[in-house]
Amino acid sequence: MLTFTEELLLLLGDEEGLFLPVKEHAFECALAGAILMDLAFAFRIDTDLQALVITDPTPTGNPMLDRVLEKISARTDVTDTPAWIRVLATEDAALIREQALDSLIDRRFLKRQHNRFLGVFRSVCYPTLDEAPLQAVKSRIEDVVSDEIPDPRDVALISLVDACQILPDLFPEWEAKQTASRLELLRKMDLIGRELTGAISEIQDQIIRAARAQAACFKRSLLTLALTASVAIIVTLLVPSIGVPDRYGLSLPAQLWFDGSWKQFSGYLLLVLSLVGLAIAIALKKQLLVWVSGSHRWRLSHLVLGIACVFTLFMHTGFRLGSNLNAALMGTYLTVLLSGALVGVVVGGAPRFKQISLNRIFAARRVLIRVHALALCPLPALLIVHILTAYLY
Amino acid sequence: MFRRLMQAVLGVTLLGAAYVAVTMTVAGDRRMLLSGQTTYAHHQLEMACETCHGRSIFASAMTAEKSLNKNCRKCHEDELKAAKNSHSRKRFRNPRMAEYWNKLDARLCTTCHVEHHPEITRASAVTVAMDFCVACHSQGEQDIRTTRASHAGLGFETCATAGCHNFHDNRALFEDFLLGHAARPEPVRPAVHVLAARYLARPGPTDKALERGDAIAPPAALASPDVLGHWAGSGHAQAGVNCTACHAADLAEDAPKAQVLTRWIDVPPMGVCMACHKPQAKTFVMGRHGMRQHPGIAKPRDAQQGLARLGLSRVMPGWMSHWLSDPAVPTWMTVGKARLPMHADADPTMAVDCGSCHGEHNLDTVRAAVEACASCHDDPHTRSYFDSPHHTFWRLEQAGKAPPGSGVSCASCHMPKLEHHRQVRTTHNQNDNLRPNEKMIRTVCLDCHSLGFSLNALADAGLIRKNFAVRPQIHVPSIDWAVARSLSNPDAAEN
Numbered sequence: 001m002l003t004f005t006e007e008l009l010l011l012l013g014d015e016e017g018l019f020l021p022v023k024e025h026a027f028e029c030a031l032a033g034a035i036l037m038d039l040a041f042a043f044r045i046d047t048d049l050q051a052l053v054i055t056d057p058t059p060t061g062n063p064m065l066d067r068v069l070e071k072i073s074a075r076t077d078v079t080d081t082p083a084w085i086r087v088l089a090t091e092d093a094a095l096i097r098e099q100a101l102d103s104l105i106d107r108r109f110l111k112r113q114h115n116r117f118l119g120v121f122r123s124v125c126y127p128t129l130d131e132a133p134l135q136a137v138k139s140r141i142e143d144v145v146s147d148e149i150p151d152p153r154d155v156a157l158i159s160l161v162d163a164c165q166i167l168p169d170l171f172p173e174w175e176a177k178q179t180a181s182r183l184e185l186l187r188k189m190d191l192i193g194r195e196l197t198g199a200i201s202e203i204q205d206q207i208i209r210a211a212r213a214q215a216a217c218f219k220r221s222l223l224t225l226a227l228t229a230s231v232a233i234i235v236t237l238l239v240p241s242i243g244v245p246d247r248y249g250l251s252l253p254a255q256l257w258f259d260g261s262w263k264q265f266s267g268y269l270l271l272v273l274s275l276v277g278l279a280i281a282i283a284l285k286k287q288l289l290v291w292v293s294g295s296h297r298w299r300l301s302h303l304v305l306g307i308a309c310v311f312t313l314f315m316h317t318g319f320r321l322g323s324n325l326n327a328a329l330m331g332t333y334l335t336v337l338l339s340g341a342l343v344g345v346v347v348g349g350a351p352r353f354k355q356i357s358l359n360r361i362f363a364a365r366r367v368l369i370r371v372h373a374l375a376l377c378p379l380p381a382l383l384i385v386h387i388l389t390a391y392l393y
Numbered sequence: 394m395f396r397r398l399m400q401a402v403l404g405v406t407l408l409g410a411a412y413v414a415v416t417m418t419v420a421g422d423r424r425m426l427l428s429g430q431t432t433y434a435h436h437q438l439e440m441a442c443e444t445c446h447g448r449s450i451f452a453s454a455m456t457a458e459k460s461l462n463k464n465c466r467k468c469h470e471d472e473l474k475a476a477k478n479s480h481s482r483k484r485f486r487n488p489r490m491a492e493y494w495n496k497l498d499a500r501l502c503t504t505c506h507v508e509h510h511p512e513i514t515r516a517s518a519v520t521v522a523m524d525f526c527v528a529c530h531s532q533g534e535q536d537i538r539t540t541r542a543s544h545a546g547l548g549f550e551t552c553a554t555a556g557c558h559n560f561h562d563n564r565a566l567f568e569d570f571l572l573g574h575a576a577r578p579e580p581v582r583p584a585v586h587v588l589a590a591r592y593l594a595r596p597g598p599t600d601k602a603l604e605r606g607d608a609i610a611p612p613a614a615l616a617s618p619d620v621l622g623h624w625a626g627s628g629h630a631q632a633g634v635n636c637t638a639c640h641a642a643d644l645a646e647d648a649p650k651a652q653v654l655t656r657w658i659d660v661p662p663m664g665v666c667m668a669c670h671k672p673q674a675k676t677f678v679m680g681r682h683g684m685r686q687h688p689g690i691a692k693p694r695d696a697q698q699g700l701a702r703l704g705l706s707r708v709m710p711g712w713m714s715h716w717l718s719d720p721a722v723p724t725w726m727t728v729g730k731a732r733l734p735m736h737a738d739a740d741p742t743m744a745v746d747c748g749s750c751h752g753e754h755n756l757d758t759v760r761a762a763v764e765a766c767a768s769c770h771d772d773p774h775t776r777s778y779f780d781s782p783h784h785t786f787w788r789l790e791q792a793g794k795a796p797p798g799s800g801v802s803c804a805s806c807h808m809p810k811l812e813h814h815r816q817v818r819t820t821h822n823q824n825d826n827l828r829p830n831e832k833m834i835r836t837v838c839l840d841c842h843s844l845g846f847s848l849n850a851l852a853d854a855g856l857i858r859k860n861f862a863v864r865p866q867i868h869v870p871s872i873d874w875a876v877a878r879s880l881s882n883p884d885a886a887e888n
Binding site (some may be wrong): 085091241243244245247248258260288320323324325326370373374376378381384387388389391392393 | 398399403404405406407409413419424425426427428429430446447449450452457461510512513521522523524525527528549578656697863870
């Protein structure tokens with residue numbers, strides 16, 4: 001029989017062996033709730049409105065549950081369910097997750113697969129080997145939500161899934177309005193589930209407050225960097241090319257813009273910066289970096305790389321826009337950079353554009369991101385042609 | 394919608410990339426790959442990359458540079474030899490000159506002439522700063538400022554721009570030449586261009602001359618009085634060259650008339666002219682008017698061969714290899730392709746061939762010497778010609794009021810009469826003596842002017858624009874300095 005923790009992880013997996021995008025704090029709280037539910041259903045703990053008490057300290061035989069049981073026995077400073085959810089979510093969520101995954105892998109329901117994206121970013125995914133347990137869990141949830149008489153285990157499971165807010169992803173065909181009242185009823189039937197929801201919402205409030213402060217700081221940085229990038233790109237477009245001194249001998253401008261070795265250096269530097277920027281964007285999109293650190297830092301670094309690209313482009317061209325296919329490459333590259341920078345301006349400047357509705361801001365962001373993506377399509381081909389042409393003759 | 398748009402952009406990109414890859418490796422128009430505008434003149438053959446770059450692609454930098462320089466020499470070496478190249482490759486290949494290789498490598502044309510960089514391309518397609526002499530002549534025994542007192546305060550940017558020195562051609566600037574002509578006064582007017590006078594005085598054929606009734610041509614051609622009249626008055630008729638010599642050139646002179654009519658070509662190719670006028674044709678293809686026929690131009694790549702080399706000839710349909718063919722260099726330069734200012738009403742599609750200057754049938758060398766040039770070229774120098782003393786002398790000569798060879802037409806300076814194996818011929822390479830313009834001094838200017846006047850006039854850009862309508866406003870001190878040096882140190886005069 002699967003534990004709640006294992007069932008939750010099975011439900012969270014997607015076809016590619018990754019996890020559905022769940023808010024980190026909600027996921028950690030759900031794991032903590034799941035392990036408490038496992039202990040409760042193993043008759044090791046009991047919960048009421050005031051306290052969480054150990055009723056039977058005998059080990060269950062499951063190392064993951066026994067470790068937590070031992071911890072609950074050892075600590076006397078934490079007494080009630082919300083407090084334990086918070087403690088376990090903060091201190092033990094990662095370990096609980098790993099132990100549950102190990103158990104699923106040992107039982108050959110999942111397999112662990114190590115990937116390396118672009119040879120740089122390491123990632124792990126867990127493709128499903130056996131679909132049957134997942135389908136069984138899903139059908140239990142379906143039955144309960146569709147007015148069947150619920151089993152206490154199913155009620156607890158529903159509370160967990162609901163806490164992670166993944167029901168719309170698991171059952172996209174369900175109408176939210178129709179299921180809301182049933183879910184509310186089920187949630188109240190289980191004490192840990194109820195506490196879990198409460199704890200998550202309380203933590204969420206704290207996180208939202210912290211996140212708002214962090215977001216404001218992020219948006220300020222984003223706006224500053226994006227404006228810098230936009231100005232640099234517009235300058236590149238409008239300022240005429242910088243001439244070279246009409247004096248024989250070594251001069252930095254002549255070396256930078258007309259010497260083959262320097263051109264190769266700046267060109268390849270630009271290529272590397274562009275590739276790293278692209279890799280970060282793809283990794284963000286594919287959620288490869290979220291586990292490593294919050295995405296804000298990576299988003300800002302994507303923008304910083306964009307600025308570095310503009311300055312390296314200046315080193316490479318000296319504001320020369322080129323001709324023929326080189327002009328096409330320059331136009332495409334500047335479009336990519338400018339649309340990216342403007343996305344940063346729109347997102348970072350959103351709190352300041354109070355007279356513009358959020359819908360319009362989102363629409364502008366969407367259009368700019370699409371331009372950014374469209375301009376990216378021909379870029380690799382143009383870049384390859386540009387490099388090959390340099391070595392063709 | 395967006396996904397489809399993205400797929401469409403990706404599809405177009407892939408197709409474009411495939412086409413570019415094929416043009417690089419097999420055949421096809423590669424002008425889209427040009428990294429910058431090709432210099433004037435070379436732009437006429439920029440579709441034939443192999444002419445300059447050779448046929449090996451993705452070769453090492455050293456191989457590519459060698460190939461490039463070899464191809465420069467293929468077309469320009471004779472000209473440099475004739476110019477007694479002051480900085481010849483041969484001289485600088487000597488290991489004793491190794492110390493100069495890192496300063497300004499005179500062994501390679503590409504040290505100073507790099508293509509596709511219009512921004513740094515100066516006159517004569519020089520792509521290094523014009524004070525390049527500083528590289529070698531500012532140190533040690535080559536430091537010209539210490540070895541010549543007269544040069545002490547001069548900037549290196551003036552060496553090649555003030556009418557004193559050229560990198561390659563110094564035939565009219567060598568010190569002994571300056572000294573030899575220092576005392577020569579300005580000739581008395583009207584002066585006569587000796588070779589032009591000899592050319593005009595040459596005896597014409599007397600026994601072969603043909604008349605209107607001798608013309609052998611289809612009835613339709615004979616019915617045109619203009620054509621017949623032009624031919625009858627032309628040098629061709631005087632020399633006994635009948636219509637068939639051009640319009641049925643592959644037939645014997647005495648072929649039956651019926652056969653002539655079946656083999657008649659209305660517009661004979663230029664090869665027919667070239668077959669008889671070989672010396673003129675040889676120089677014509679060396680100038681910018683005729684360089685598209687230069688034998689050094691690379692032939693288009695064979696698409697079928699390129700596909701076979703990549704092992705694709707079996708999978709590619711035949712029509713595709715035809716579609717992929719390299720664009721051939723057009724046979725003619727046209728007015729529309731010129732980068733110099735041309736008359737707005739000049740037909741841009743007009744090809745520059747023998748007939749466009751000489752006329753198809755009248756072969757009018759007088760028209761070809763002035764009006765033909767001015768019918769296309771429209772720049773201050775050309776426009777000013779008609780108000781210049783040169784043109785006055787030309788009119789007087791044509792009117793019979795001045796001796797033959799005393800008039801100065803466009804051709805007198807730009808397509809001068811030259812002596813080769815005791816024969817006087819008109820060079821049809823109008824660019825041969827154009828740049829640096831001191832090249833014109835020995836073959837043209839000195840017939841009518843002193844060396845000092847010529848140097849001053851050619852150094853005065855404003856005067857050139859006015860087509861020498863007034864006296865030079867610039868004085869080039871070369872002769873004064875050479876004379877002063879020879880007086881102070883008679884043994885020191887050197888070249």
